[in-house]
Amino acid sequence: MVGETTGVLFAELAAATEDVRAESRRLGKVERIAAALRGLAPEERVAGASYLAGSPRQRVLGVGWASLRDDPPLPADEATLSVAEVDAVLAQVAASSGAGSVAARRAALGALMARATASEQAFLRALVLGDIRQGALAAVVGDAVAKAADVPLKDVRRALMLRGDLGAVAAVALAGEDLGQFRLEVGRPISPMLASTAPDVDAALEKTGPAAVEWKLDGARIQVHRSGDQVAIFTRTLDDVTARIPEVVEAALALSAESFVLDGEAIALREDGRPHPFQVTGSRFASKSGVLLTPLFFDVMHLDGADLLDEPGSVRASALAGLVPERWRAPRGGPEQLEIALARGHEGVVVKALDAPYEAGRRGSAWVKVKPVHTLDLVVLAVEWGSGRRRGKLSNLWLGARVEDGFVMLGKTFKGLTDAMLAWQTEKLLELETGREGHVVHVRPELVVEIAFDGVQTSPRYPGGVALRFARVLRHRPDKPAAQADTLDAVLAVRDA
DNA sequence: TTCCGACAGTGGGGTCGCAAT
DNA sequence: ATTGCGACCCCACTATCGGAA
Numbered sequence: 001m002v003g004e005t006t007g008v009l010f011a012e013l014a015a016a017t018e019d020v021r022a023e024s025r026r027l028g029k030v031e032r033i034a035a036a037l038r039g040l041a042p043e044e045r046v047a048g049a050s051y052l053a054g055s056p057r058q059r060v061l062g063v064g065w066a067s068l069r070d071d072p073p074l075p076a077d078e079a080t081l082s083v084a085e086v087d088a089v090l091a092q093v094a095a096s097s098g099a100g101s102v103a104a105r106r107a108a109l110g111a112l113m114a115r116a117t118a119s120e121q122a123f124l125r126a127l128v129l130g131d132i133r134q135g136a137l138a139a140v141v142g143d144a145v146a147k148a149a150d151v152p153l154k155d156v157r158r159a160l161m162l163r164g165d166l167g168a169v170a171a172v173a174l175a176g177e178d179l180g181q182f183r184l185e186v187g188r189p190i191s192p193m194l195a196s197t198a199p200d201v202d203a204a205l206e207k208t209g210p211a212a213v214e215w216k217l218d219g220a221r222i223q224v225h226r227s228g229d230q231v232a233i234f235t236r237t238l239d240d241v242t243a244r245i246p247e248v249v250e251a252a253l254a255l256s257a258e259s260f261v262l263d264g265e266a267i268a269l270r271e272d273g274r275p276h277p278f279q280v281t282g283s284r285f286a287s288k289s290g291v292l293l294t295p296l297f298f299d300v301m302h303l304d305g306a307d308l309l310d311e312p313g314s315v316r317a318s319a320l321a322g323l324v325p326e327r328w329r330a331p332r333g334g335p336e337q338l339e340i341a342l343a344r345g346h347e348g349v350v351v352k353a354l355d356a357p358y359e360a361g362r363r364g365s366a367w368v369k370v371k372p373v374h375t376l377d378l379v380v381l382a383v384e385w386g387s388g389r390r391r392g393k394l395s396n397l398w399l400g401a402r403v404e405d406g407f408v409m410l411g412k413t414f415k416g417l418t419d420a421m422l423a424w425q426t427e428k429l430l431e432l433e434t435g436r437e438g439h440v441v442h443v444r445p446e447l448v449v450e451i452a453f454d455g456v457q458t459s460p461r462y463p464g465g466v467a468l469r470f471a472r473v474l475r476h477r478p479d480k481p482a483a484q485a486d487t488l489d490a491v492l493a494v495r496d497a
Numbered sequence: 498t499t500c501c502g503a504c505a506g507t508g509g510g511g512t513c514g515c516a517a518t
Numbered sequence: 519a520t521t522g523c524g525a526c527c528c529c530a531c532t533a534t535c536g537g538a539a
Contacts, residue, residue, distance in 0.1 A: 024534080024535085025535070025536090026504085026534085026535050026536070027535085027536080060524085060525070061524090062523095062524070062525090063523095063524080064523070064524050064525085065523085065524090066522075066523055066524085067523090067524095097524090101516075101517090102515090102516060102517075102523080102524095103516095103517090133505090133506075134505095135504090135505060135506085135534090136504090136505080137504080137505065139503075139504060139505085140504070140505085197530080197531095218528080219527095219528090220526095220527055220528075221527090221528095235526080235527075236526095236527085236528090237526075237527090239525090239526075278511085278527085278528060279510090279511060279512075279527095279528095281527080281528090282511065282512060282513090282526090282527050282528070283511085283512055283513075283527095285512085285513090285526085285527060286511095286512055286513040286514080286525090286526070286527070287512080287513055287514085362503085363502095363503080363504095364502080364503090365502085384508095386507075386508090387507075387508085388506065388507065388508095389506070389507080389533085390506090390507070390508090395507080395508080396507090396508070396509085411509070411510070412508085412509065412510090413508085413509065413530090414507060414508050414509075414531095415507080415508075415509075415529095415530050415531050415532090416530075416531055416532080417531085417532080418531095418532065418533090419532085419533080452530090454529085454530090457510070457511080458511095459510075459511080460511080460512095461510080461511085462510095467509095467510060467511090468509090468510085469509090469510070469528085469529085470509075470510090470528085470529055470530060471509070471510095471530090472509090472530055472531060473531095
């Protein structure tokens, strides 16, 4: 519990975020954030706690990087902005998103920036861009909420899991109210449970213990809530997409239960049951026209008044089988399912511990995904200077495959690089430099890198008409001449396999 | 003392709707 | 009519801290 305060200036939160960024210890960050939380007046807590976690309280502002590209206005000398004033302006900006002019939003934001000190301007910018880089987001701030409110950490985590809104949870905790009020509520989304990764089914089983093996479908995650004839559907980031996929609403209404919360995937399937490329599903999701999506459910968190979150996975699977017909369920079985899923054109499998509860929002070892990986030896055509902790290092590689008269670019990657690899490639690529354009360093196409990727997709952007999906670096191959790198034909062979 | 789970950071490709040009 | 922008859909991987073993 905390004493009533008269509130804080926005500048105090800006100062807090600078302190947190400068502090490397997680416990130190928590301590500093807790101190800032304690200073918030009751009516500032929702917005203030959100700011400390790096995001405005409004989900969508309708302004982004381009709106902040120009130099900020001259900063104010003195800090005068209150948290409430900032919140009011951002609420006004958000309210015009999708309905008003970009210029009006930019003007409102600009006026706010003009009233801010240099430190506040930097903080505002970070909030708008979602680019706080202080080493603490909602999870760490949740620890600070527990500390500031003097309540058990597990209670805060549970509330965050069930509400997914740090500001709301912080306000309740700091007010000394019962966090038990955050319960699974039909119609209100919870953070979906996530999966970690393993190279094969055996490795996955080592992490999970006794488990079922379920097809992994390359669609979009959906969480379907139904109460009576009311249906609501949410995505992985808890956006409400009910109006965009009426066919899934219909499917939910066809099930024989009064109320439920289901977890699943919505995917575009062809006549023969094989999946369309992910781009087809993605397009349908964004546009509300096009090919129909099929829901394939794999979990049930609530059924007719009973919360199933804490039930073992095997019990939830049985409940699901009793509620949802087979054609709307993700196939599930033993290790043989990997071969079957791949033969049917699907992505892979998720290995799911039989005894695990539904751990909303966590990426634990209870669910482990297994997908086949392709590799190719490609050539570095250019590289971009990194940012943040990669500042001063050449980071993001432009990758090319060999063609008759040179190389054709297939995409970029920055993934998989250790600090040692970053240091090595920075030195090596500077030796190969042929010129610069902005933050791009062009190089002689001589360095070969072994690249892992999940698949080949058609690309409107790259000259070969294809791009790699989820490319990452496995290792540098200074031993291999570029003339022996893989060809575009080899890439197309992967696509057509 | 060592190990490992959780977290944050660093960015990737594609698609759409909408406003500005 | 085109283009730029913002918002989301999919995401892999490494470094670090600190509690668990």
